[in-house]
Amino acid sequence: MLFSAPVACARAEPASQPQAALASPTPLSFWTQAATPFRGLLLRGISENSPPSLYVRDVLAPAFARETGIRVDLEISNNTAIEQIIVGGGGDYDFVYVEQDVIYGYLAEARLVNITKLLNEDQSLIAPEFNLNNFTGFSKEFIDPSSGDLYGVPIEAFIKVYLYRSDLFNDPALQAAFAAQYHYPLLPAITFQQYRDIAEFFTNDGREHDLPLWGTTLQATTTEVAAFYEFFETIAPSFGIYHWGINLKTYAATTANGGQLDSDQAIKALGYWIDLLPFAPPEAPKSDWNDVAATFAAGRAAQGWIYGENLVWIATNPARSQVVGKVGVALPPTAPGVMEDATIGAGYLGYYDGAAFGIPIESQHKAAALLWLQYLGQAAVQPDWASASGRVVHLSTFDDPLVQAQDRRLNGYYTLMKKHGHLFAGAPPFPFHAQVRDVITPFIHRAIQHELTPTQALHQAAIAVDQELARLGYRAPK
Numbered sequence: 001m002l003f004s005a006p007v008a009c010a011r012a013e014p015a016s017q018p019q020a021a022l023a024s025p026t027p028l029s030f031w032t033q034a035a036t037p038f039r040g041l042l043l044r045g046i047s048e049n050s051p052p053s054l055y056v057r058d059v060l061a062p063a064f065a066r067e068t069g070i071r072v073d074l075e076i077s078n079n080t081a082i083e084q085i086i087v088g089g090g091g092d093y094d095f096v097y098v099e100q101d102v103i104y105g106y107l108a109e110a111r112l113v114n115i116t117k118l119l120n121e122d123q124s125l126i127a128p129e130f131n132l133n134n135f136t137g138f139s140k141e142f143i144d145p146s147s148g149d150l151y152g153v154p155i156e157a158f159i160k161v162y163l164y165r166s167d168l169f170n171d172p173a174l175q176a177a178f179a180a181q182y183h184y185p186l187l188p189a190i191t192f193q194q195y196r197d198i199a200e201f202f203t204n205d206g207r208e209h210d211l212p213l214w215g216t217t218l219q220a221t222t223t224e225v226a227a228f229y230e231f232f233e234t235i236a237p238s239f240g241i242y243h244w245g246i247n248l249k250t251y252a253a254t255t256a257n258g259g260q261l262d263s264d265q266a267i268k269a270l271g272y273w274i275d276l277l278p279f280a281p282p283e284a285p286k287s288d289w290n291d292v293a294a295t296f297a298a299g300r301a302a303q304g305w306i307y308g309e310n311l312v313w314i315a316t317n318p319a320r321s322q323v324v325g326k327v328g329v330a331l332p333p334t335a336p337g338v339m340e341d342a343t344i345g346a347g348y349l350g351y352y353d354g355a356a357f358g359i360p361i362e363s364q365h366k367a368a369a370l371l372w373l374q375y376l377g378q379a380a381v382q383p384d385w386a387s388a389s390g391r392v393v394h395l396s397t398f399d400d401p402l403v404q405a406q407d408r409r410l411n412g413y414y415t416l417m418k419k420h421g422h423l424f425a426g427a428p429p430f431p432f433h434a435q436v437r438d439v440i441t442p443f444i445h446r447a448i449q450h451e452l453t454p455t456q457a458l459h460q461a462a463i464a465v466d467q468e469l470a471r472l473g474y475r476a477p478k
Contacts, residue, residue: 030127031067031375038368039069045357046075046082047097049290051309051389052156056376060385064375070368080224083434086111090360094369098152098358100141101427106358107144107151108431113359116149118370125370129378134394141426142356152356153373156391158308159417159424160234160351164188165302166328166411168202177205188303188330192239192272195303195333199279202302215279217292217304222445226288228437231273231444233351233427234305238334239269242347243428244436246465251474253465261440262462265335270454274447285448297321305332307353308413312390315410329413331420339423348425354391392417432472439468 047053053076061072082097086106090096098106106112119126132139135154142152168174169186178186182197189195199215206213219230232244245261246253253261260266277284281300283291293310295301299322306314313320315327332350341347357376359369375381377393383400386392390413397403398418407414427433440461447457 029067030129031064031371034125034127034371035068035070035368038365038371040071041069041365041368042071042073043094043365043369043372044073044075044092045095045097046077046085046093047357048079048082048099048355049076050156051313052385052391053097055385055389056155059388060376060381063381064372068371068375070372072372086358086360089362091362093360094363094365095357095372096360098142098356100138100354100356102433103142103152103356104429104431105433111361112151113361113363113366114144114147114149115151115153115359115370115373118359118366122367125367125374127371127374127378129380130374134379134396135377136393136395136421138352138354138393138426141354142358145429152358153377154354154356154393155376156309156389157352157354157393158391159421160305160307160332160353161311161413161416162188162330162332163296163304163306163311163314164328164330165299165323165326167323167326168302169328174205177201188328189333192333192335196272196276196279198303199276203279212281212300214281214301215303216276217287217295217301217306218273218276218280218284219287219289219292219305220277220280220284220448221286221288221291222448223286224288225437225441227444227448228441229289229351230305231270232440233353234332235273236266236269237348237350237425238332238338239265239272240335240338240341240347241266241269242341244440245462246428246430246436246469248428251469253462253469255462257466259462259466261465262459267454267458270444270447270458274450274454277448297323299323305350308390308417309353310390311410311413312388312406315413316406327411329411329416331416331423342423349420349423352421352424352426354393354426386414432469432474435472436465436468439464 057074061074065071079099083102085091086096136157138157139154143150175186178201189198202213203215220227241260245259245266247258250258253259255263281295289307292304293306293314296304296306297314297320316324318324334349338347342349357373359366363369379394379396382394382397383402386397386403387406392398398414403414443457443461446452447454
């Protein structure tokens with residue numbers, strides 16, 4: 001608010017003396033000034049149930065409202081519902097959660113507002129604090145490769161890492177027992193055989209001592225798409241099966257047509273993953289990405305593949321986690337040759353996850369939504385946000401003292417992400433992401449339920465994918 005000091009005084013000053021200077025007005029922030037036409041407006045948004053999104057709802061939205069007078073109502077939902085809303089044009093929402101997985105489909109269908117164009121149309125809305133050059137390379141996932149225009153402001157980016165119980169791995173008695181049985185030291189797994197041995201060892205130890213402890217988490221629900229993502233974002237690439245086994249030149253999945261989805265290595269990967277089920281807690285066949293985090297936090301698994309966005313609360317929040325101070329972080333195990341592929345850019349270890357907020361084409365408040373997205377993209381809000389939810393979208397965030405202090409509490413997660421993030425990759429650039437995912441998922445579910453063998457599941461899935469891609473016009477049917 002503009003203000004000035006009162007000029008009245010008890011007695012008049014001599015005319016020869018200068019009048020007391022008026023106090024300088026308090027400068028208004030860019031956000032306050034730019035938001036003047038929109039004060040009192042309500043922006044409606046929708047996002048997934050994740051720590052970064054909850055931080056936006058609980059911390060950043062109220063802060064934005066205080067500074068601008070623009071209220072933000074962020075609805076928490078699930079990916080399937082959000083995808084349907086965006087494909088439908090956005091409905092009553094002014095900003096939406098854009099999963100990196102499906103951005104190319106939205107671009108192909110013109111479901112999102114071109115943010116670059118919107119900024120160029122009214123440069124008074126360009127925040128000086130917003131600079132795309134400040135972002136990590138992950139921001140390119142929301143840029144149209146054909147035009148170079150931006151369609152989403154990143155709000156989260158993290159890798160899916162290998163977590164292990166450091167207290168268990170460092171226990172001398174367990175170390176001795178493991179070495180006696182497997183003839184090598186108990187250390188975080190580098191190979192898949194080591195991962196399986198560790199899973200078997202801790203599952204058996206839990207049974208022998210009547211403890212609720214198993215050897216691994218598994219994101220293996222058979223009621224929605226989380227199992228698909230565990231296999232194709234984590235297991236398949238670490239076995240050397242990239243881009244879901246689809247040939248990016250021929251758009252084929254079957255080996256007969258140049259794909260890898262039904263290859264021996266893919267079948268080996270699926271078989272390995274399913275064979276871990278006896279070493280996972282009984283909730284594994286019902287677990288999505290949030291459930292496996294809860295399982296690990298409850299101390300029910302000795303190791304697992306966990307999205308980095310959940311690491312902060314697992315490792316630091318005793319109100320929610322039983323393993324505070326007991327969490328180790330490492331790169332996931334890989335098959336021979338995968339690390340070399342990732343190093344030269346010919347493959348990747350696993351998933352570099354993330355999302356942005358975009359503006360749906362039917363938003364009625366595009367200008368105000370643009371201010372809100374830039375507010376989320378400014379450097380000032382990044383360190384606290386990263387420390388609270390394990391996501392990093394700005395390069396400078398890694399070096400912030402607050403984040404570095406959190407890094408020490410997380411056993412080097414941010415350091416690992418900064419050093420090795422380039423070995424991970426986002427989802428393939430498929431406009432048909434959702435369609436092909438939904439074709440493959442039932443076959444993965446049937447394999448988990450032992451209704452199909454891994455060989456049967458992937459052979460049938462590969463044929464179905466080839467047929468779907470032909471139907472979509474990506475390749476001619478044979």
